[in-house]
Amino acid sequence: xxxxxxxxxxxxxAKMIRHYEQIGLIRAAGRTGSGYRVYxxxxxxxxxxxxxxxxxxxxxxxxxxxxxxxxxxxxxSGDVKRIASEHVAEMKEKMRLLQEMVHTLEHLSAHxxxxxxxxxxxLEQLATGMAEEKCC
Amino acid sequence: xxxxxxxxxxxxxAKMIRHYEQIGLIRAAGRTGSGYRVYxxxxxxxxxxxxxxxxxxxxxxxxxxxxxxxxxxxxxSGDVKRIASEHVAEMKEKMRLLQEMVHTLEHLSAHxxxxxxxxxxxLEQLATGMAEEKCC
DNA sequence: CTTGACCTTGACATGATGGGAAGGTGCACG
DNA sequence: CGTGCACCTTCCCATCATGTCAAGGTCAAG
Numbered sequence: 094x095x096x097x098x099x100x101x102x103x104x105x106x107a108k109m110i111r112h113y114e115q116i117g118l119i120r121a122a123g124r125t126g127s128g129y130r131v132y133x134x135x136x137x138x139x140x141x142x143x144x145x146x147x148x149x150x151x152x153x154x155x156x157x158x159x160x161x162x163x164x165x166x167x168x169x170s171g172d173v174k175r176i177a178s179e180h181v182a183e184m185k186e187k188m189r190l191l192q193e194m195v196h197t198l199e200h201l202s203a204h205x206x207x208x209x210x211x212x213x214x215x216l217e218q219l220a221t222g223m224a225e226e227k228c229c
Numbered sequence: 230x231x232x233x234x235x236x237x238x239x240x241x242x243a244k245m246i247r248h249y250e251q252i253g254l255i256r257a258a259g260r261t262g263s264g265y266r267v268y269x270x271x272x273x274x275x276x277x278x279x280x281x282x283x284x285x286x287x288x289x290x291x292x293x294x295x296x297x298x299x300x301x302x303x304x305x306s307g308d309v310k311r312i313a314s315e316h317v318a319e320m321k322e323k324m325r326l327l328q329e330m331v332h333t334l335e336h337l338s339a340h341x342x343x344x345x346x347x348x349x350x351x352l353e354q355l356a357t358g359m360a361e362e363k364c365c
Numbered sequence: 366c367t368t369g370a371c372c373t374t375g376a377c378a379t380g381a382t383g384g385g386a387a388g389g390t391g392c393a394c395g
Numbered sequence: 396c397g398t399g400c401a402c403c404t405t406c407c408c409a410t411c412a413t414g415t416c417a418a419g420g421t422c423a424a425g
Contacts, residue, residue: 129373129422209305248381
C-alpha cells in the first residue's frame, strides 16, 4: 500500500505520515525497490489510532505515550487514564481562559454603540487599562 | 527610556518589542548615539495597548487594525465592535470544540477502571474508532 | 513513448514567543 | 582610570502541527 492510499484510508495526510516517521512517532515504513514507502494493516491501525487521538486534541508527546501503552499488553489502565485526565484538565483550563476573555469582551461590546460615532469603550479599555468594573 | 524599562513598564518583553518593531506593528523607536532604542510616553501607551489587546486574545493582525482605529479620531465605533465580535465568535468556536473533546474524553474516562488492569475503553476507542454511543 | 498521477527529499512558512551566542555600551565602585 | 556587571545590539534557531512549493524519479494506462 502506497503512502497516498494509506493517507486516504486513515485520514492522515501523506505529508504528516512522513513527518510522524521523521520524528520517530511511527516506525520507518518499508520501501519498494524504487524507494516508495509501503504500508500494511498494522501500520494503518497505528495511523488511525494517531488520527483519533489528534481528533481528541492530544499532543504528539501524549500520543507517543499512548501508543507505547497501547502496544504494551501489560499496561495499567491507570496510566492511560492519567494521561487523559491531564489532557482534560489542560483543555478545561484553556476553556476557562477563553471564557474570561469572552466575558470581558462581550461586556465591553455591550456598551459600544457600534455605529458611526467614534466613542468606543472597547478602545478606551485597551488604551487606559481601566478595570472592567470601573467601566460602568 | 531604555527597552528594558519600557518592557517592565508595559509588561511586553524586550524581545517582543523588537519583534513588533520588525514586523511593523509599531514604528521604529528612536535611537541614542550608540544605537540603544529610546521610548517615550506615547510609545509606552502603544505598548500597553498592545499588551491589553493580547491579554484579550486578539491576534497581531487584529491588533494592527485596532491600533489603526485607535489612532484614527474619525473612526466608527462599529468597526471596532465588528473586530471584537469576530474575535468573540472565534473564541466561542474554540470553546465549543474543546467542550466536545472534553465531553468525549470524560465519558471514556468514566468507564476506565484506572487501576493496574490493562483493559481500557480509552485505548479501545482510539484503536477501533467505535462510536461513542456504541461504547456502552 | 508519452502523459499524468503519484512518489521522493528538501526547504520554507505559519504565529507568537523564547533562548542563546557574540559583541558593544553605560555606570558604579574601588 | 580600570574593572565588572548589567544592559543593549543583531542574528540564528526552536517551538508545534501542518501546509506549500519545487525539482526530480516512478508507475501505469493509453
